[in-house]
Amino acid sequence: MRLLGIDPGSLVTGYGVIDGDRDNVCYVASGGIRTDPSSPFSDRLKVIYDGLTRVILEFQPTEAAIESIFHSHNVQSALKLGHARGVALLAVVNAGMMVAEYGPTAVKRAVVGSGRADKEQIQRTVEMLLNHRMGKGYDASDALAVALCHFYNSRTERRIRLLEERR
């Protein structure tokens, strides 16, 4: 299966695409959709939506996962992040896909093994797991981490289903 992971943000929305079969995962693509802070906010939302729609069209993922947000520094940043995450979710749903949601702690625990891992640790683990050297910034590696979290989660679910069928 091909998985798309999304790390939404009003300034940069990270995306990461991986291929996974039963036991192996490999890197396909990743990057950041950057918006211009000096342009109208509604135009920036369009950049995020169009950017993700292009990524979906190009790489044809079969499943998508996005980081869920429960906390924010304040109401203002929550509002901004909500706008960005809203259009990111819409891009996935408008492409006919379901989207799984994982909290930041769940992502860190699934990928690094600790819910308290920092962004640097996440990036190094993602680089190691996917055998791919990441560039500067954490948007792409955070998105790949969400995709990896979804892969591990789906794999566990599949195994449980198989075990239940054999009983």
Added chain:
Amino acid sequence: MRLLGIDPGSLVTGYGVIDGDRDNVCYVASGGIRTDPSSPFSDRLKVIYDGLTRVILEFQPTEAAIESIFHSHNVQSALKLGHARGVALLAVVNAGMMVAEYGPTAVKRAVVGSGRADKEQIQRTVEMLLNHRMGKGYDASDALAVALCHFYNSRTERRIRLLEERR
């Protein structure tokens, strides 16, 4: 000119369409796009986006205005509202329109004359100004109030421009 006013919300997104020429405004349409709280949040965002897109296609407004949000009860409700407002803005921008933004106090002041008006007062004033009896709930009248605010604002701007050209 034909104006679309939007009052975004994750449960109900109000819309109101008015026609305005130099001095007169008249009611065209209004309503609420209701989402099912029991369905996945991403599907509810699609309902808001598709609903507004349909309203724009049907009534072909030339300008749009939306209520801006600065405050919220808490981070959780700000996040939810941000998602809804994000896809509402995207529906307008994807239809090729610019969107003006007005704070709640500016809308109340422009329509009722007082920045402290409550929803009941807004609805009664909207009914009077547009000579149209509204149904239950305040989503449609709040959206019409945003459209009216934009109409008055544009009219003032046009008058100032005319006066400046004559000087």
